[in-house]
Amino acid sequence: MHLILADSELELNPWNKRELLDSSIHHKIMRRKHFSMRRGRPDIVHFFLVVAMESILNKAGLLRVYVHTRNNKVIYIAPETRMIKNYNRFKGLMAQLLREGKIASDERLIWVEEKGLKELLNELEGKKILFTRKGRKINAARLHEEMENDVICIIGGFPSGYFLTKGLEDMVDAIVSIYDGMLTAWSVAMEAIAAYERFKFG
C-alpha cells in the first residue's frame, strides 16, 4: 500500500530559512503578512509519520509512505526509518531536508525530490483512493472492501480547506468519506492502514 500525505503544509519559514514555518510560533507575523492560517503545520506531518511508520503494515514491509508539500516537493521515507519522536528534532531535520535537499546522517532513508502530486500519482500503479469528507460515504469498518493488492491512499496534510492540487478528482479511482465529521489526517491514515491490514491478513 502506498500512502500519500498530499498538499502538506510543510515549508521553510520565509523570514528565516534555517527553520520551518510553524503557525503555533509564527502566527503573529503570518497574520500581519496575510498568510493563510492553514500554512505552517509540521505537527500534522509529524503525527502522520509516527503513526504510519510504527504500524504493523510497515513492520510487515507492505507500506510505502510519501509526503507531498504545498510547494511540490515529495519526501520519500524508507520503510526501515525510525521516525524521530521528539517534535523539535523532527522540525530541525525537516528544515535541513527542505533547505539542503538531504539529511546528512540519513541520506538513504529520507530524501526529497521536486515533484507535483500528479507526477507522483503517475509513477504509482494501483487503485487510487482519495480521502475527503466530500467523498462517497462508506463505513470505516467496511473500508477493507475498497482495498486491492496495489492501492494508493491519498490524505490531505492540511488543517482546513481543500486540496490545492487542481483536478485531483480526475486522477483517482474512488473518492471516499469514512465519517460524517472532520477527522485528523493521522486518524484517517490509521483507518486506511488498518483496512489494508484487514484486507491482507483477514
Ligand SMILES: C[S@@+](CC[C@H](N)C(=O)[O-])C[C@H]1O[C@@H](n2cnc3c(N)ncnc32)[C@H](O)[C@@H]1O
Ligand atoms: C483535517 S482534514 C482537512 C480539512 C478538510 N476541511 C476536511 O474536512 O477534510 C485532513 C484530511 O483528512 C482526511 N479526512 C478528514 N476527515 C475525513 C472524512 N470524514 N472522511 C475521509 N477523509 C477525511 C482528508 O483527506 C483531509 O484532507
